[in-house]
Amino acid sequence: MTREEFIKNTDELLRLVRTEYELTQESMALCLGISKKTLVGIEKGRGSLGWTGAVALCSLFSQSSILQNTFGGDMQDILSALAFERVQPKYPKTMGGRVWWEEVQQGIGWHIQQNYISRHYRLLTDDDRHVCSSFDLEKVKLAAAEYERVNAK
Known part of the structure; x- marks a missing residue:
């Protein structure tokens, strides 16, 4: 993705999310910082909505079942995958992906998972610390090889 x-998906889901939260157009516009028009x-x-508006929608309404079912669970994870596509931050520990994730590959000290719905990948350490996310499996495999190389004892 x-x-x-x-952005196209969030544009199409805006009305459904607004209805799910029982907000008027005016109230939703106030929440998102845009005009009702x-x-x-x-x-x-x-x-x-553009990138910033789509991020605002998914951040503010991250508990929306519509958004979670469309994008595959934790909204923060998909936002991170898209936002940090060209940047590599340090991620905190995850819960290990028991619901929305399929194990793709394992190595020494790491494992790669793919989200069932959004289809993006993430690299986790054996103690479930998030190392990177991407829609490009080869990029995640390279990060896994680098992680294994750096952490080899």
Whole structure:
């Protein structure tokens, strides 16, 4: 999934999320920091939240079952995968991915998982610390090889 696909999906889900939370267009616009006119345009397919608005929607409404079922669980994880596509931060420990994740590959001290819904990958250490995320499996495999090389004892 690219940022553009993600933005398109969030644009299409905006009205459903607003309805799920029982918000008026005016209330939702206030939450997202946009005008009601802009929100109406997005809901009618004549505008877009853009990257910042899509991130705001998914962050503020991260408990939305509509968003979770569309993107595969934890909204923060997919936002991180897209936001840090070209940057490598230090991630905190995860819960290990018991619901939304399939084990893809294991190595010495690490394992790669793929999200069932969004199909993005993540590299975790054996104690479930997040090392990187990407939609490119080869990029995650390279990070795994580097992690194994650096942490070999």
